[in-house]
Structure formats: structure tokens, C-alpha cells
Amino acid sequence: MTLDLSRQDAVREAASAGIPTALADLGALVRIPSIAWPAFDQSAVVRSAEAVAELVRGTGVFDRVEVARAGIPGTDEVGQPAVLASRAARNGRPTVLLYAHHDVQPPGDDELWESPPFEPTVRDGRLYGRGAADDKAGVMAHVAAVRAVNEALGDDLDLGIAMFIEGEEEYGSRSFGQFLSDHADVLRSDVIVVADSGNWDERTPALTVSLRGNARFTLTVRTLDHASHSGMLGGAVPDAMLATVKLLATLWDDDGAVAVEGLHERDAETPAYDEQTLRAESGLLDGVSPIGRGTILSRMWNKPSITITGMDATSVEAASNTLAPQARVVISARVAPGQKAEEAFAAIEAHLRAHAPFGAHLEFADVDCGDAFLVDTSGYAVEDVRAAFADGYGVESVDVGVGGSIPFIADLVAEFPGAQILVTGVEDPHSRAHSPNESLHLDTFRNAVVSEALLLARLNARSA
Missing domain, CATH: 3.30.70.360 (Alpha-Beta Plaits)
Structure with missing residues (x-):
């Protein structure tokens, strides 16, 4: 099966119409200082998980939504609260797992922020706040995309969907492997979308095909x-x-x-990328040379x-x-x-x-x-996400490597060796994740939501 143009247009329109609500919901999440490190208020992480669970329930798509924890191997401790949701596939359709994380980095020195880190603030087409990009925007990209395909496809939405919104990615994903093992039957999927990476720039989408360990x-x-x-x-x-x-x-x-x-x-x-671009994106001081x-x-x-x-x-x-x-x-x-x-x-x-x-x-x-990761680009999911990017952003996507690491992907590969893994994201080179004045480019977020909704619609048109 293929996604016909009328349904593609309906999905795009639903996703675009839902952006104001998605941004309002994102702002509410940014206000919760969900820092998983023990030195910070742990009740905020719980509140964040519960808020995400409510948003996921509100999509009306899932048969099961819960806040769950898993044990940390080798200790008597349990990990931070994660959101787990699922709906079964129907009529021979595949199942997709949507991953993001709702915990955030500590804000650092408040004096270095131009606006309070947990007060979402819009300036010059960007939303500023800790977690506005990494990775509460990833959470909301998933939620908004699911809302859109449900609205556009209705009873014809047969795609199986699981959602795993982690609560301790910034603190080392200590219970991640155990969580996968505990909930393997719910999370087992044909395609996994990890919304925790970045794009080539604010206008050009990227599919991350390699990550350093x-x-x-x-x-x-x-x-x-x-x-x-x-x-x-x-x-x-x-x-x-x-x-x-x-x-x-x-x-x-x-x-x-x-x-x-x-x-x-x-x-x-590697693609063309010059020193001038590096200086602009990194803040390298005049007279300081690259290494x-x-x-x-x-x-x-x-x-x-x-x-x-x-x-x-x-x-x-x-x-x-x-x-x-x-x-x-x-x-x-x-x-x-x-x-x-x-x-x-x-x-x-x-x-x-x-x-x-x-x-x-x-x-x-x-x-x-944590081990490095190389994506197998031969599967149908890569074909579908590239097409969805082109439709959602209006330009062809770029395959990129990332210098950072997402160590838990090795756990996903080990637990679900047959799954096709797509590493996407909503960040751009100026998002400043982990730094003061972290921000989300609003047009990038809109295009990312539309693209993910189109991806889900394409997967809904496939047989497992």
C-alpha cells in the first residue's frame, strides 16, 4: 500500500493545525525542572512524568498508558519514572516505538541565561528554556504527530504504536536496559524512532546514521x-x-x-563544512584555532x-x-x-x-x-523517513554523523535486533543543548512534527 495524496494532505494539515497547542504543551513541560540528578528536587521528575502521561492519554490513541520504573542492575535502587504507552497493530500493519526523554540537564549558572531557564520565552523565532530542545521538544513531536495521524486517519489508523518516554537519559539511563527487559513484549517493534538528535541546520532535516561511542x-x-x-x-x-x-x-x-x-x-x-561555519556554531573565539x-x-x-x-x-x-x-x-x-x-x-x-x-x-x-552506532540504511523505514522529511521540510534530508553519543541505542539493538532504528530530532546547530540559553527553532519544530506525522502515516500504509 502507499499513502495517497489526499491522506498525505490531511495529515499535513492536521499536524500544522496542531502546532500552537503542541507549543503550549511544550511550554508547560519546560516549566517543570525535571532534573534526574539526586542533588535536585526529585518530585519534579515525578510531576514531569505524570504530565507527559496525561498528554499521551489525551491523544486518545493508546490502549495502555502508565508511569513505570525499573530496577538499576547491581543495586537496590530503582530508576526515574518513565512513561510507557502502547496500542496493538491491526490488519497486518507494523508497530513503531517512539522514544524521547522528559528529564533535562541542570541549568548551570542562572546569570548566564538571558531569561529564566524554566520560564519558556519566545525571542526571534526561538523558544528558550531548559529542555525546550533537549528533549521535551522530542516528547512533544511524538505527541503532536500521534494526535495528527489520529485526527487525519481516524478508524483507518491501524499502525501499532508504543511510546517510551525515559526519565533519566541525562543521568546515564541507569535503568534503561532493565526497563527494556521488563517491558519487552510491549516495546517490541518493527521500527524505532529515537527523537533525540539534531538537524543539519534550521531549514534542512537530518537523519543521524552514525554516533560516536x-x-x-x-x-x-x-x-x-x-x-x-x-x-x-x-x-x-x-x-x-x-x-x-x-x-x-x-x-x-x-x-x-x-x-x-x-x-x-x-x-x-563527510559533507562540506568549513571553519567559518564551525566558528559560528561553536562560539570559537577570535584567534583560537580548531584542533x-x-x-x-x-x-x-x-x-x-x-x-x-x-x-x-x-x-x-x-x-x-x-x-x-x-x-x-x-x-x-x-x-x-x-x-x-x-x-x-x-x-x-x-x-x-x-x-x-x-x-x-x-x-x-x-x-x-557506551558503544558507537551505525544505522543500517537499507530498510524501508529509512526510505519512508527520507520521503517524510522531504515532504515535511520541503527540502531533501542529509545523512549525518553525530559527535555525541546515545549509549542506550546499543541496548535497543541488543533487545530488539530485528528493529529498524531511525535517529531523528528537533535541534539545530544553534540550540545549545546542555548550555545556558538552550532554545528550539519554532519553524524547525513545526517541520519536524509534520514530518513525523507523515512518517507514521507512511508506516500505517505498509504491511508488517
């Missing part, structure tokens, strides 16, 4: 069993900060490229990177003439597609141990690995 850990460097006077012993006794700085510097060469033996690169072509070698996108999509994302050392305010006995850093590595994350971590650990200066003692803790 990640290997994150905490490194403690020790050189002394107690602090000592830097004036009395400095010059003979290596302090932990000296050892840490020298050790970390070995991770990169003079061009800023990763210099760790055993980390792989992927050989794949690495090769095309800019190959550095971000297909090569490893290592970033120091946190450090525990004596603060500037508390500085004294003291040799510090230890320092701690958080190291976040991105792993090229094609290499296992645990293999990459082992290579970095071996490098650090081999280069520890002055015989410094090293400890590794809190290791968290």
Missing part, C-alpha cells in the same frame, strides 16, 4: 600521603597537580589530535576525542602555599564508530598508566562505557 571515568592522581609546604619542599617533591598536568598533556599531540595508541578512526566521507587534522566533520564524527569535563583541586579562593597530595579529574572520551567502547577505555587506561610521571599512583573509578 563514549568512555567516561574518574581518574585520581596521588603523589604524597599528606600535604606539605610548597616553599620548603617545592623543587624536589612532585605535587599531584604537577603530575596531573603533565600526564593529561600526553593525551593529545601539538595539533590537539588524540595521541593514544589503540584508538581507532573511521574512514568515511585536530582532516576534514572538520571527520574530526567530530569519525575520530576519537578526549575532554576533561571536571576537576577536583584546590580552588583559587582557597589557594595556599601547599603541595597537593592528590587531584581528581573526569575524563570523557568519544569513540569512533567501529570500535567497542570498553576497548577504547582499555587503551586510554594503558596509555595513562604508561605515561604516569614521577611514578605517580593512579586510580580509575566510575567507568561508564
Whole structure:
């Protein structure tokens, strides 16, 4: 079966007409500070889950909608509340699983926000607020698309639909695998749409076909069993900060490229993308040069990177003439597609141990690995989503890689190996996810909703 033009037009019109309501609902979700990290108010995550569940129930499509939690393997804890919904397929149609997450990053320094982080504010065609893009807009893209196909197709909507709106993606998806296992029968699908990525720009849709993996850990460097006077012993006794700085510097060469033996690169072509665009999208200061070698996108999509994302050392305010006995850093590595994350971590650990200066003692803790992902683009779902993008945005889509990671996709592949996975999203290069002044481009959101509604309508016209 194919999607006839009259139904395609009806779906497009329903999706477009529903945008004002979807944006109002998104604003209400943004007002809930649903930060899954334990240091923040956990009742907000519960309220967020319940609010999403109400929106999903309100579509009138699902046979089952509930807020559920799963255990965190290896602990006595349970994960954050997620929303689970489902309706069975009819008349031989396939089933699609729609994923997004309702938890958000902490806002950071409120003074860096031009408007309050949890007060949705529209400026210059963008909606500002924490979670406005990542990923409450993904939640609302799913809800609005389901509303539209239900309104346009009515009793002819035979597509099976499951929805999984996670509550702890920003906090490591600790219960994700267990949740999949607990609810495998409900979530098992022919197609999975993960709405947690970005687009080429605010006008051009993108299908994410590769994601780097990640290997994150905490490194403690020790050189002394107690602090000592830097004036009395400095010059003979290596302090932990000296050892840490020298050790970390070995991770990169003079061009800023990763210099760790055993980390792989992927050989794949990338679209044209120049330094001027990089500067505009990243905020690179005048006079500061990019790092690495090769095309800019190959550095971000297909090569490893290592970033120091946190450090525990004596603060500037508390500085004294003291040799510090230890320092701690958080190291976040991105792993090229094609290499296992645990293999990459082992290579970095071996490098650090081999280069520890002055015989410094090293400890590794809190290791968290997630594998890279490459999409199989040969299935009918990729054909359908590309067609839906072209119809919804009015331009052809671009296949992109992403330098970031979505580690839980490896869990989806393991639990549902036969499913076709589509990684889409509503963000654009100026969304500033995880940063102050996060925002959603309103026209991009509209086009994303229309495209997803058209995708669901196309899948509804297929046989499983």
C-alpha cells in the first residue's frame, strides 16, 4: 500500500493545525525542572512524568498508558519514572516505538541565561528554556504527530504504536536496559524512532546514521600521603597537580589530535563544512584555532576525542602555599564508530598508566562505557523517513554523523535486533543543548512534527 495524496494532505494539515497547542504543551513541560540528578528536587521528575502521561492519554490513541520504573542492575535502587504507552497493530500493519526523554540537564549558572531557564520565552523565532530542545521538544513531536495521524486517519489508523518516554537519559539511563527487559513484549517493534538528535541546520532535516561511542571515568592522581609546604619542599617533591598536568598533556599531540595508541578512526566521507561555519556554531573565539587534522566533520564524527569535563583541586579562593597530595579529574572520551567502547577505555587506561610521571599512583573509578552506532540504511523505514522529511521540510534530508553519543541505542539493538532504528530530532546547530540559553527553532519544530506525522502515516500504509 502507499499513502495517497489526499491522506498525505490531511495529515499535513492536521499536524500544522496542531502546532500552537503542541507549543503550549511544550511550554508547560519546560516549566517543570525535571532534573534526574539526586542533588535536585526529585518530585519534579515525578510531576514531569505524570504530565507527559496525561498528554499521551489525551491523544486518545493508546490502549495502555502508565508511569513505570525499573530496577538499576547491581543495586537496590530503582530508576526515574518513565512513561510507557502502547496500542496493538491491526490488519497486518507494523508497530513503531517512539522514544524521547522528559528529564533535562541542570541549568548551570542562572546569570548566564538571558531569561529564566524554566520560564519558556519566545525571542526571534526561538523558544528558550531548559529542555525546550533537549528533549521535551522530542516528547512533544511524538505527541503532536500521534494526535495528527489520529485526527487525519481516524478508524483507518491501524499502525501499532508504543511510546517510551525515559526519565533519566541525562543521568546515564541507569535503568534503561532493565526497563527494556521488563517491558519487552510491549516495546517490541518493527521500527524505532529515537527523537533525540539534531538537524543539519534550521531549514534542512537530518537523519543521524552514525554516533560516536563514549568512555567516561574518574581518574585520581596521588603523589604524597599528606600535604606539605610548597616553599620548603617545592623543587624536589612532585605535587599531584604537577603530575596531573603533565600526564593529561600526553593525551593529545601539538595539533590537539588524540595521541593514544589503540584508538581507532573511521574512514568515511563527510559533507562540506568549513571553519567559518564551525566558528559560528561553536562560539570559537577570535584567534583560537580548531584542533585536530582532516576534514572538520571527520574530526567530530569519525575520530576519537578526549575532554576533561571536571576537576577536583584546590580552588583559587582557597589557594595556599601547599603541595597537593592528590587531584581528581573526569575524563570523557568519544569513540569512533567501529570500535567497542570498553576497548577504547582499555587503551586510554594503558596509555595513562604508561605515561604516569614521577611514578605517580593512579586510580580509575566510575567507568561508564557506551558503544558507537551505525544505522543500517537499507530498510524501508529509512526510505519512508527520507520521503517524510522531504515532504515535511520541503527540502531533501542529509545523512549525518553525530559527535555525541546515545549509549542506550546499543541496548535497543541488543533487545530488539530485528528493529529498524531511525535517529531523528528537533535541534539545530544553534540550540545549545546542555548550555545556558538552550532554545528550539519554532519553524524547525513545526517541520519536524509534520514530518513525523507523515512518517507514521507512511508506516500505517505498509504491511508488517
